[in-house]
Amino acid sequence: MNLALRDIRHNIGRFLLTCVGLSLLLTIVLSMLGIYRGLIAESLTMARAPGVDLWIVETNTRGPFAEASRLPGDTREAVARVAGVTEAGSLTFQSVETETAAGKLRLYVVGSEPGRPGGPTRLVDGRPISQSRYEVVVDRSTGLGVGDRLRLGRREFQVVGVTAGQVSSGGDPVVFITLRDSQKLQFDLAPPAARRELARGGGEATSDIVNAIVARVNRDVPVAGVADGVRRWKHLAVLTQEEQETVLSRSVIERARRQIGLFTTLLLIVSTVIIALIIYTLTIDKTKEIATLKLIGAPDRTIVGLIMQQALAMGAIGFTFGVAFILAMKDGFPRRVVVEAPDVAALGAVVVVVCLVASTLGVRLALKVDPATALAG
Incomplete structure (x- = not known):
């Protein structure tokens, strides 16, 4: 019997609503990464189009x-x-x-x-x-x-x-x-x-x-x-093709890169807080059930697994829908959005870490639950 799955079914409405909100946040995170990749691609277009080796300037x-x-x-x-x-x-x-x-x-x-x-x-x-x-x-x-x-x-x-x-x-x-x-x-x-x-x-x-x-x-x-x-x-000043691309990708769009990076970090922090609060709320709602599990001798790893599995399921569903949303919407942006597989994989790994970190709040609460609570009226 998978306790995490049974608990999700019991609170399916709240769980799915949270997943939708999380997927929208992750869509924005992916769009920020895609916009940054698009800025680089656009800035290098003019430098690469002539297919030359040297740029001679003033x-x-x-x-x-x-x-x-x-x-x-x-x-x-x-x-x-x-x-x-x-x-x-x-x-x-x-x-x-x-x-x-x-x-x-x-x-x-x-x-x-x-x-x-x-x-x-x-x-x-x-x-x-x-x-x-x-x-x-x-x-x-x-x-x-x-x-x-x-x-x-x-x-x-x-x-x-x-x-x-x-x-x-x-x-x-x-x-x-x-x-x-x-x-x-x-x-x-x-x-x-x-x-x-x-x-x-x-x-x-x-x-x-x-x-x-x-x-x-x-x-x-x-x-x-x-x-x-x-x-x-x-x-005269001379730049090789590699130097010209470095100037464009590092110097010309440097501030945009920093701003997008900061915004992406803030969104990941917000996602972590949201997951933590939802998991914490779900854990509070099932305090008596956790106490019952402890009373019948369930080990702590079962309870910890219950909470972490819920957090990971939330992250996986939100991440999947987030990727689907950005792939469906990227061609409608006014600027080029480039979604690359390495960025998606890296964000997936970050989401796993975020979910594990966010679940610690619920885990701490669950481990503090007194088994005697199950006997209370």
Whole structure:
């Protein structure tokens, strides 16, 4: 006879209600872990998309994602001539807010040179950019399709291709235009501002500026050696692909990681308290039954097992429904939620520990029950 199961059946309503509440808490815990994993995945998307080995940015910066970086446009030719470099491309990055038929849309605009590293690599619809001006490849999350028109700055662009999963570290959809268009969009002044600059004698400012140079290195040449050569002879800051990913995953989203970690810890503490209080309440309700067990000679391990089994059953049911809830809901979040098997397994182990810790309050009460209580009226 399983005493824990019989007692659960006796208090089935309260037990199931507690399991539902616990499953909602664990759903939030899993969603926090998934949001953190999603932040990392989104922040690394732009760094991994070009498939390059080196990121060359302005001296003494960690740009272009961590801080501002500006380089002359001819830097790409200088980098391309470095021994070991097989391909190099210029990139610009900027955030733009525009209006579409669905309302305001915030975009992350990447300017790249067609045929060189940095452009869109995987299209789910349409074709790559083939003209030098006014064509754009958009991410599917923008809601735009091939043939639609998109206004960026003072110009309208024709959507010719669609990618999937291309978002910035802030979660904004990425769109790709040519380097020339992006330089016009980012660095050209509006006509009134340009006239004021000319009137002040400032002359026309050059727009041949880029934010970063990306390069691919010959497989037979050490990447670190090429990076050192660029730093020494070109006097530029260079990040390898691994260093760029570290900057994004550690520096750019560091505060978000800490905040999500703190919130997750608080939720686990709340879960522990809830389980402890419910188990304690259930133990109080069956004080006379526990006293009867002691009176007939039941060992303490039977009573302890009764309480711990209830706590573990509560945790197992709550955890199972929590995982089911998050898997069903994760695609409805506005930001990417990535639920990974190691995180689910780790949370399952934490839930077991939480249940065992929470049951100690009920165990202490049960062990203090006087067998004479069973004889009281």
